[in-house]
Amino acid sequence: MSETAENAETTEIVLDQDRTDAVLEAVEAGDSEQLHVLLDALHPADIADLLEQISSSEREAFLAMWSGADVADVLSELDEGLREDVIEQVDREALARGVRELDTDDVVDLVADLEDEQKETILGALEEGDRFAVEQSLSFPEYSAGRLMQRDVVSAPEDWSVGQMIDFLRDRAEELPEQFYHVILLDPRMHPVANVTLGRLLSSRRSVRLRDIVEETFFTFEADEPQENVAYAFNQYHLISAPVVDDADRLVGVITIDDAMIALSEEHEEDLLLLAGVGADASMSDRVVDTVKARLPWLAVNLGTAIIASLVIAQFEDALAQIVALAVLMPIVASMGGNAGTQSLTVAVRALATRDLTGSNVLRVIRREALVGLTNGVFFALVMGLIGGIWFSSAMIGGVLAVAMIVNLLAAALAGILIPVTLERLKLDPALASGTFVTTVTDVVGFFAFLGLASRVLL
Numbered sequence: 001m002s003e004t005a006e007n008a009e010t011t012e013i014v015l016d017q018d019r020t021d022a023v024l025e026a027v028e029a030g031d032s033e034q035l036h037v038l039l040d041a042l043h044p045a046d047i048a049d050l051l052e053q054i055s056s057s058e059r060e061a062f063l064a065m066w067s068g069a070d071v072a073d074v075l076s077e078l079d080e081g082l083r084e085d086v087i088e089q090v091d092r093e094a095l096a097r098g099v100r101e102l103d104t105d106d107v108v109d110l111v112a113d114l115e116d117e118q119k120e121t122i123l124g125a126l127e128e129g130d131r132f133a134v135e136q137s138l139s140f141p142e143y144s145a146g147r148l149m150q151r152d153v154v155s156a157p158e159d160w161s162v163g164q165m166i167d168f169l170r171d172r173a174e175e176l177p178e179q180f181y182h183v184i185l186l187d188p189r190m191h192p193v194a195n196v197t198l199g200r201l202l203s204s205r206r207s208v209r210l211r212d213i214v215e216e217t218f219f220t221f222e223a224d225e226p227q228e229n230v231a232y233a234f235n236q237y238h239l240i241s242a243p244v245v246d247d248a249d250r251l252v253g254v255i256t257i258d259d260a261m262i263a264l265s266e267e268h269e270e271d272l273l274l275l276a277g278v279g280a281d282a283s284m285s286d287r288v289v290d291t292v293k294a295r296l297p298w299l300a301v302n303l304g305t306a307i308i309a310s311l312v313i314a315q316f317e318d319a320l321a322q323i324v325a326l327a328v329l330m331p332i333v334a335s336m337g338g339n340a341g342t343q344s345l346t347v348a349v350r351a352l353a354t355r356d357l358t359g360s361n362v363l364r365v366i367r368r369e370a371l372v373g374l375t376n377g378v379f380f381a382l383v384m385g386l387i388g389g390i391w392f393s394s395a396m397i398g399g400v401l402a403v404a405m406i407v408n409l410l411a412a413a414l415a416g417i418l419i420p421v422t423l424e425r426l427k428l429d430p431a432l433a434s435g436t437f438v439t440t441v442t443d444v445v446g447f448f449a450f451l452g453l454a455s456r457v458l459l
Contacts, residue, residue, distance in 0.1 A: 020050055024058060032065045039066060044073035051086065052079050060089060067091035072098025076106045080113050087118050096125035103177070104130060105150040105259055108137045112147065137253075145230050146223035148263060149244040149253030152177040156210060158185040158193055163206030165196075181240045181256065185210055190250040192243040194218055220245050223252060230255060231264035232355060267353065270431070301436055309334075309443035316451035319459055325392045326454050329384075329401055333450045336380060337408035337442030344369050344416025345438050352420060352430045366417055373413025377406035400457055404450035408442060415441040 019038065026035040039047055051059055051074070063086065071094050075083055087095070099107060099122055107126070111119045111134070123131050133151040140146025154176060156165050165183060169176065182195040194214035204213050219242045221230055233239060234257060244253040313320070313330075320327050348365075351357035357365055381402035389398025415438045420430035 020053065023050060023062070024054065027058065027061050027065060030065070035062075035065055044070045045077040047074045048077035048079075052082060056085075059086070063089040067094040070098060071095055072102050072110070073106075076102060076110050083110070084114060084118055087114070087121065092121070095121070099125045100127065100130075103150045103152065104133045104137060105148060105253075107134050108147055112138065112142065140223050143227045143263075144223065145221040145225040145227065145244050145255060146253070148227055148230060148259045149223070149255050150177070150259075151253050152180075153184060153243070153251060153254045154180050154182070155184040155186050155192070155251060158187055158211050160210050161206060162201060162204045162208045162210065162213070165201060165210060166206070179256070180254075182215070182254075183210070184243050184251060184254065185214065186251060192220055192245065192251045195241070195243075197240075218242075220249075221255065222247075227263040228267050228353075231260050231267060234260035235264055236355075270429075298436065302439075305436055305440035305443070308440060309447060312444050312447045313451065316455050319451055319455040323397075323454065323458055325388075325394070325397055326451060329388055329397070330447065330450055332384065333401070333404050333408050333446040334443050336405060337412040337446045338439050340373060340376060340409045341412035341416045341438040341442045342435065344373070344413045345420060345434055346416075348417045348420045349431050349434065352424055357421070362421060366414070366421075369413045369417045370410065373410040374406070376413075377409035380409065381405040396458055397454075400450065400454045403453055404446065407449040408446040411445040412438070412442045 019042075023035065023038050026032075026038060042050075047070075051062070054062065067090065071090050075086060075090075075095075075098075078086060099110075102110070107122065107130070111122045114122070123134060126134065137146055137149065137151070154169070156168065160168075180198075182197055183201060184192050185194040185196060187193050194211065195218055196210050196214055200213045200215075201210075217237055217239070219233055219237065219239060221233075221242060221244050223244050223246055230242075234242070234255075239257065239260070241254055241256045243251050244255060246252050316326075348357060348369075351365070384405055385398040385402030387398075388401040389395045392398075419437045419441075420434045423434065424430045
């Protein structure tokens, strides 16, 4: 088997339970040689996953035995909450060697959230030029294009020929980035004006001007552009890489698709976590104290909203005391409304994130969700009206349940779309607390509609 084929096979190996168990057995037995054999077959991302899955004591024993050449790559893949602990335990010389091999954007991501002492440990391992580039990137706002970009850029004057470009690349082969996809063309003022793909470059004659083989789609991003806008553009317009410019529109770096997709994944994960009310940075490796701090405020908010719903129920104590059936059927109305609201909410938050829901179509989407809620309400009103009437031998109870179902499912659909849209208009994350607010609306409306109507019709 060729070396290339062996490498291709190695990258196919992923972390599984058997391999995790084998690693832990090697650690427990103190078998450093076997540990390195197992880990050499794994991608740094898989080693990072392993570190996140094992206990703190197992992790400490693991790191005491392992100082792989790719330790810096593992750190860049590791959950932010664990990086500080792992850096404290890894071999300093191995860490320094590994950091020097990282792209500047990976170093920026690695040190961004570290304490000053640990940050200095990483930066101190870099050469002067690389350290300056990293520190300059860190001066840009968090979650911005300037933090995502790498400083190693392949560029050329726009009036160069293909032959000049190829000769330039050959002469400076050792200085080129490990991976790049475009040559960025610059005007005399260092403003990026176009991209040339490597495929077009290599397939064109030496006499052809670079400006004549540029890619049709070309975007630039300002260094302080939010990363969510960058991720959206890469996904929307199928970009592979794009230059980053400073306030004077001069080239300062480049963002590649791998970093843009990581940013996109982070934005989606953040929305998911916020919808659940567990904090934007929640992780399975977080300490108990940190997890409690993140979750407790939202549970407190949820308790407050539950009390509001209970106060609504308390207004109808007489009705509940006289008609036991109301207490039996009441949770059904609230539960159906909560589920319907969550469905509408999830679609709305995703549409806002992908910019499919905008000011130009928001009224149409609201009408559609209202119609969906009304249709579902009518369907389940017929079902539950019939069940309630037969169950308690009362057509009136069935009718009250049916009307309450229609009202609550309509309210749920509207709340699911209007609450995130309102938060978006207020410049707040639409995922922030939307679930709690929607649940409150469906509980209050459901209980009020069902019990209020019952107290008027049945008593």
